[in-house]
Amino acid sequence: MEKxxxxxxxxxxxxxxxxxxxxHCVKVLRKKEGDEILLTDGKGFFYDAEIIQANPKHCVVNILNTTEQPKGWNFNLQIAFAPTKNIDRIEWFAEKATEIGVDRFTPILCQHSERKEIKSQRIEKILVSAMKQSQKALLPQLDEIQSFSKLIKQDFDGQKYIAHCHPQQKELLKDIYKKGGNVLILIGPEGDFSEEEVKEAIANGFRPISLGESRLRTETAALVACYTIHILN
Structure with a gap:
């Protein structure tokens, strides 16, 4: 039985x-002094620990053993996305992508963005819950929301792609991605990136991609991109 x-x-x-x-440990699960529990710091480590003070407000433990958990993938995956008007959809994406495996989430503001701000603390809690549920020891990084122009000008050591629906030549992500490489993928708002944003991204080293023939919602496209990279690896 998993702990x-x-x-x-x-x-x-x-x-x-x-x-x-x-x-949760003491009041809900009714753990007592002397019981052993499993901890993670979200930095890639698990800790076997014994409860030495079972107080709901002051639950103190003694670390018995430390185990490093390999990340499970040999590349860095960053998804930059425009938050949707319905924040539940982005929270769903963040949860599922964490379960699959992602290193960094970056919310971005675009010309057609429907939402200008997000509650980072709420999404952070969802990431923590998804990390624990999927038995991982690595918590993805969640950036503060930033402008599209600022993000695309930042240094990134890896492959950079922008997914859009404009009628211009694009290659499928599955055909263009080089296995094992770090990757940053831009996913636009429901109204898509503007033509100016696509041109600006390409000028800054991003390659235009398609995720398939269907027109996908923002959160679906972001999850498909995440899953595609894992399948290819």
């Missing part, structure tokens, strides 16, 4: 569970 995983990002400097995790 419940508790997220303890500062476990090496603080052997007390964060209050929400402590309450």
């Amino acid at each position: 419940t995983i508790f997220f303890t990002p500062d476990i090496l400097s603080n052997v007390e569970l964060p209050i929400e995790e402590g309450q």
